[in-house]
Amino acid sequence: MAMAAEIKGTNSVAAPLLQVKDLVVEFPTRAGTLRALDKISFDIAPGEILGVVGESGAGKSLTGAAIIGLLEPPGRVAGGEIWLEGQRIDNLDHEAMRHIRGRRIGAIFQDPLTSLNPLYSIGRQLTETIRAHLPMSEKDARARAISLLQDTGIPAAQERIDHYPHQFSGGMRQRVVIALALAAEPKLIVADEPTTALDVSIQAQIIALLKTVCREHGAAVMLITHDMGVIAETCDRVAVMYAGRIAEIGPVHAVINHPAHPYSAGLMAAIPDITIDRENLHQIDGAMPRLNAIPVGCAFNPRCDKSMERCGRERPDLMPAGPTRAACWLHAAGQAN
Amino acid sequence: MALVQANDLAMHFDVSAPWLNRVVERAPRLLLHAVDGVSFEIQKGKTLALVGESGCGKSTVARLLVGLYQPTRGSFRFDGTDAHATYNSSAGLQLRRRIQMIFQDPYASLNPRWIVEDIVGEPLTEHGLITDKTRLRTRVEELLLSVGLAAQDRIKYPHQFSGGQRQRISIARALATEPEFLVCDEPTSALDVSVQAQVLNIMKDLQRRLGLTYLFISHNLAVVRHVSDQVGVMYLGRLVELADKQDLFANPRHPYTRMLLDAIPKMHDTGRARTPVQGEVPNPLSPPSGCAFNPRCPHANDRCRTERPAMREVTGLRIACHAVEEGRI
Amino acid sequence: MNQWQRIWHGDVGYSFRTSPVAIGAAVVALACVISAVFAGWIAPHNPFDLATLDLADARLPPAWTAGGSSKFVLGTDDQGRDILSALMYGARISLAVGVASVLLSVAIGVVMGLVAGFLGGWVDAALMRLCDVMLSFPAILVALLIAGVGRAVFPNAPDNLALGVLIVSITLTGWVQYARTVRGSTMVERNKEYVQAARVTGVASMRIMRRHVLPNVMGPVLVLATIQVATAIITEATLSFLGVGAPPTSPSLGTLIRIGNDYLFSGEWWITIFPGLMLVIIALSVNLLGDWLRDALNPRLR
Numbered sequence: 001m002a003m004a005a006e007i008k009g010t011n012s013v014a015a016p017l018l019q020v021k022d023l024v025v026e027f028p029t030r031a032g033t034l035r036a037l038d039k040i041s042f043d044i045a046p047g048e049i050l051g052v053v054g055e056s057g058a059g060k061s062l063t064g065a066a067i068i069g070l071l072e073p074p075g076r077v078a079g080g081e082i083w084l085e086g087q088r089i090d091n092l093d094h095e096a097m098r099h100i101r102g103r104r105i106g107a108i109f110q111d112p113l114t115s116l117n118p119l120y121s122i123g124r125q126l127t128e129t130i131r132a133h134l135p136m137s138e139k140d141a142r143a144r145a146i147s148l149l150q151d152t153g154i155p156a157a158q159e160r161i162d163h164y165p166h167q168f169s170g171g172m173r174q175r176v177v178i179a180l181a182l183a184a185e186p187k188l189i190v191a192d193e194p195t196t197a198l199d200v201s202i203q204a205q206i207i208a209l210l211k212t213v214c215r216e217h218g219a220a221v222m223l224i225t226h227d228m229g230v231i232a233e234t235c236d237r238v239a240v241m242y243a244g245r246i247a248e249i250g251p252v253h254a255v256i257n258h259p260a261h262p263y264s265a266g267l268m269a270a271i272p273d274i275t276i277d278r279e280n281l282h283q284i285d286g287a288m289p290r291l292n293a294i295p296v297g298c299a300f301n302p303r304c305d306k307s308m309e310r311c312g313r314e315r316p317d318l319m320p321a322g323p324t325r326a327a328c329w330l331h332a333a334g335q336a337n
Numbered sequence: 338m339a340l341v342q343a344n345d346l347a348m349h350f351d352v353s354a355p356w357l358n359r360v361v362e363r364a365p366r367l368l369l370h371a372v373d374g375v376s377f378e379i380q381k382g383k384t385l386a387l388v389g390e391s392g393c394g395k396s397t398v399a400r401l402l403v404g405l406y407q408p409t410r411g412s413f414r415f416d417g418t419d420a421h422a423t424y425n426s427s428a429g430l431q432l433r434r435r436i437q438m439i440f441q442d443p444y445a446s447l448n449p450r451w452i453v454e455d456i457v458g459e460p461l462t463e464h465g466l467i468t469d470k471t472r473l474r475t476r477v478e479e480l481l482l483s484v485g486l487a488a489q490d491r492i493k494y495p496h497q498f499s500g501g502q503r504q505r506i507s508i509a510r511a512l513a514t515e516p517e518f519l520v521c522d523e524p525t526s527a528l529d530v531s532v533q534a535q536v537l538n539i540m541k542d543l544q545r546r547l548g549l550t551y552l553f554i555s556h557n558l559a560v561v562r563h564v565s566d567q568v569g570v571m572y573l574g575r576l577v578e579l580a581d582k583q584d585l586f587a588n589p590r591h592p593y594t595r596m597l598l599d600a601i602p603k604m605h606d607t608g609r610a611r612t613p614v615q616g617e618v619p620n621p622l623s624p625p626s627g628c629a630f631n632p633r634c635p636h637a638n639d640r641c642r643t644e645r646p647a648m649r650e651v652t653g654l655r656i657a658c659h660a661v662e663e664g665r666i
Numbered sequence: 667m668n669q670w671q672r673i674w675h676g677d678v679g680y681s682f683r684t685s686p687v688a689i690g691a692a693v694v695a696l697a698c699v700i701s702a703v704f705a706g707w708i709a710p711h712n713p714f715d716l717a718t719l720d721l722a723d724a725r726l727p728p729a730w731t732a733g734g735s736s737k738f739v740l741g742t743d744d745q746g747r748d749i750l751s752a753l754m755y756g757a758r759i760s761l762a763v764g765v766a767s768v769l770l771s772v773a774i775g776v777v778m779g780l781v782a783g784f785l786g787g788w789v790d791a792a793l794m795r796l797c798d799v800m801l802s803f804p805a806i807l808v809a810l811l812i813a814g815v816g817r818a819v820f821p822n823a824p825d826n827l828a829l830g831v832l833i834v835s836i837t838l839t840g841w842v843q844y845a846r847t848v849r850g851s852t853m854v855e856r857n858k859e860y861v862q863a864a865r866v867t868g869v870a871s872m873r874i875m876r877r878h879v880l881p882n883v884m885g886p887v888l889v890l891a892t893i894q895v896a897t898a899i900i901t902e903a904t905l906s907f908l909g910v911g912a913p914p915t916s917p918s919l920g921t922l923i924r925i926g927n928d929y930l931f932s933g934e935w936w937i938t939i940f941p942g943l944m945l946v947i948i949a950l951s952v953n954l955l956g957d958w959l960r961d962a963l964n965p966r967l968r
Contacts (some may be wrong), residue, residue, distance in 0.1 A: 005350055030680060037506065038354075055349055055529035055530065055532075056500075073616075082412075104620050169617050172617075183377060187495075197615075199390040199391050199556075199618060200390060200556060200597060200600050200601055201390060201596060201597065201600045201617075201618075202617060203600070203602065204599075204600040204602065206600070207602060214488060226530065227602070228530075228604050229601060229602030229603055229604050230602045232600040232602060232603065232604045232605070233603070234602075256603070256604055256605070266531065267530060268604075270530050270531045270533070270534035271530050271534075271559070271604060271605060272534075272537075272560050272562065272563040273558040273559060273562075273587070273605065274558055274559040274562055274598070274601060274603065275605060276601070277562065277563075277583075278563065280538050280541065281534035281537055281538055281563060282534065283531065283534040283535045283538055284531045284534075285535075287501065287502075287532065288529075343674035403866045404866070404867065405862060405865060430868045431869065433866065433867060433868040436866075437866065437867075438861040438862075438863065438866045440862065440863060442859055444858055445858045445859045445860060446858075446863055447860055447861040448878055448881075448882070449882065450881040450882055451878075459864070459867060459869070460867045462866060462868050463867055464868070465868075507863075511862070514867075532923075631950075639957070
């Protein structure tokens with residue numbers, strides 16, 4: 001069946017930076033093997049910001065961990081491929097992956113307190129990372145570290161470079177973490193809930209920073225979060241995940257304002273909006289299925305008010321649905337919309 | 338008369354170094370003014386939401402109202418009588434029947450070793466309201482059904498439930514003694530969006546049916562917009578603005594409230610120009626002199642830096658800001 | 667499913683069923699306990715009934731060596747007592763002292779720890795200083811002191827009193843580790859929201875400690891207790907070896923080892939080696955059980 005060929009990147013002509021094809025992540029447990037990610041496929045174009053949104057258990061953090069190569073055992077990649085700049089990275093050994101991590105992929109995690117080593121000054125941590133990946137002298141690395149700190153908005157970077165993490169506040173620490181992630185000029189940054197632990201006013205600063213600094217350094221970002229507001233303000237495209245699968249993927253405003261998948265639609269409607277008053281929030285009855293009880297066919301079908309007979313039998317792949325792609329039989333070719 | 342009246346509530350924590358350190362190092366006494374003079378009222382059947390960022394003292398206010406702390410200053414009057422005097426007297430148990438609390442963390446707010454029936458039934462047995470085992474079981478089942486759980490869930494352990502379901506069990510426990518006033522400390526902050534919607538709907542529904550009064554603590558202004566009648570904005574232990582929900586969101590007056598509303602990432606583009614956000618919340622141990630917000634405020638003048646603004650009634654809402662008082666903004 | 671079925675089918679039960687070491691250790695420990703408890707019925711002879719002893723049987727080697735007799739499988743000691751039977755009776759004393767002292771230590775330590783952790787302030791400080799003091803005394807010396815003083819004060823005391831003194835002296839230093847562990851766990855649990863919820867409901871502090879906090883802090887206590895049974899048995903054996911433990915008329919394994927020690931160099935090795943082996947087997951199996959329990963209860967390793 002000649003379906004429209006996979007759209008690589010959005011409408012860019014350049015080859016995609018990151019390609020994830022049918023990625024499967026499994027966890028062997030004593031109750032059997034659990035599939036935490038079930039054939040995830042998406043691309044990230046160079047310089048693009050892709051948001052990955054979903055509720056707990058949807059598998060968004062696992063996707064990030066699989067890409068960086070930091071899956072916690074016994075979890076493992078059990079199928080599919082991950083390609084970075086034309087090179088396959090999911091089957092590399094530890095040593096090879098270590099070179100990729102930091103140099104070509106940077107990471108930002110949720111808790112700025114534990115992301116930095118409390119025993120070393122931030123200057124030392126920055127120069128160590130820089131020199132591990134780029135051939136530079138100590139002096140040059142330090143100069144680069146200072147300029148990175150200035151880029152991320154740390155005041156008086158010349159003095160503060162020798163300070164220790166505990167001497168910074170939460171928001172400042174997260175800026176240092178961003179500087180650390182950019183230290184070796186990676187092409188891709190995976191940010192897992194970078195603003196969730198921060199106050200609202202700081203969140204806004206950090207989001208704006210992430211956007212500008214990544215644009216300036218030419219890095220693409222995979223932004224993993226559960227906060228749709230953050231996604232709306234930062235991302236170019238967004239992927240909505242459900243029960244280890246991608247439910248919908250497409251340009252951010254299309255997914256938010258005209259969601260094609262019933263789950264995305266339910267999610268958008270359930271989020272309280274600060275601009276309007278509503279009597280009751282829309283609720284999706286039931287809960288996300290546990291990994292050992294994922295329904296046959298479409299994982300969302302028991303909770304979906306538009307489900308058809310086919311939905312309980314066959315699992316839908318991502319298919320074009322207007323400006324986005326949704327894994328939903330409602331949009332099958334030939335189905336009246 | 339309002340059901341809940343808080344008047345100049347204050348709570349100071351002594352966080353000084355141990356006595357030996359203070360003597361040897363000559364370190365000074367350190368007082369953390371977690372709550373520094375907060376006054377508000379809640380009418381029966383209404384919801385007051387308290388919002389603010391970390392360190393603003395909203396959780397401490399919650400714990401003051403339910404009697405977990407003794408206020409350093411000020412009073413809390415419930416249904417006309419001084420609540421803390423009652424908490425400390427023999428009538429304290431009776432008062433605790435009428436005021437209950439729902440906590441933030443669904444994983445830590447239920448004893449992992451008890452079954453649901455014992456957890457939800459504990460307030461009833463503790464207050465001696467029901468002694469007969471069969472009647473207790475029936476009442477627990479009723480409570481579970483009222484929050485959307487099954488009657489058979491009473492024999493299960495907390496770890497067999499999801500976060501949203503655990504929060505419902507907490508609500509069922511809080512409702513056991515038929516309280517009039519519920520203090521809710523960030524009840525949905527740890528929950529997913531779709532689960533949050535379910536829990537908030539249940540809470541609103543229960544309020545309508547049972548005539549409950551809520552104090553709703555949250556840092557999420559969108560949730561607050563959905564559940565509250567009145568909103569109080571807190572900053573570093575002080576109330577800076579207190580207004581009806583419609584007024585606050587349509588026309589925020591205090592510079593901090595405006596900054597907060599602007600800073601929230603919005604899902605749908607409102608097209609409103611954003612004021613750039615400045616600075617960070619200062620260390621609560623050494624708050625700025627005068628108005629606590631002055632270092633970050635674009636409208637601060639000398640008076641703001643020296644004199645702490647008092648909460649005043651200005652065109653129908655209550656606000657603590659010199660600039661608004663003086664008509665500068 | 668009742669409580670026991672739930673445990674068997676749960677994570678801990680699964681861990682037990684799939685660990686050959688745990689099962690093996692449990693079987694061995696159980697065998698020792700049964701032989702000790704039912705010694706009166708299982709043992710081939712009663713080594714402490716003076717009427718059945720015959721000096722002609724003294725110092726016979728084990729049955730499989732030259733000169734041995736199948737009547738005395740592991741040989742006899744200098745008085746003609748059957749070693750195998752003496753082992754069983756001796757194990758009874760050792761296990762009884764070990765288990766009793768641990769139970770007593772747990773009871774005292776858990777209560778102290780709960781009170782210190784829950785009340786905090788000067789009560790906590792005072793109790794922890796008491797712990798520090800107790801820890802600065804080596805357990806053996808304390809036991810020696812008390813046993814020695816006991817003997818001096820009650821020279822004609824019956825055997826039961828001697829055992830009681832022995833149990834007390836081991837308990838005196840044993841309770842401290844429970845107190846510390848429970849205090850730490852209590853301080854963590856005390857700040858959890860289910861405890862605050864109970865306070866808001868109006869439950870009294872004592873009830874909160876007993877009904878809410880206690881069940882949640884017992885996990886590490888169980889592990890410690892299992893391992894400490896082995897330590898207590900060895901401590902008792904040491905004391906008996908030194909002569910201040912169980913009396914010769916109802917000897918424990920340690921006493922037997924001491925008695926046999928004198929004959930070691932004259933070639934009659936079985937009188938001391940077999941009690942020694944028995945001691946090692948009991949201590950090892952209990953220790954292995956304790957190790958398994960600690961790993962099984964550790965949520966991170968699951």
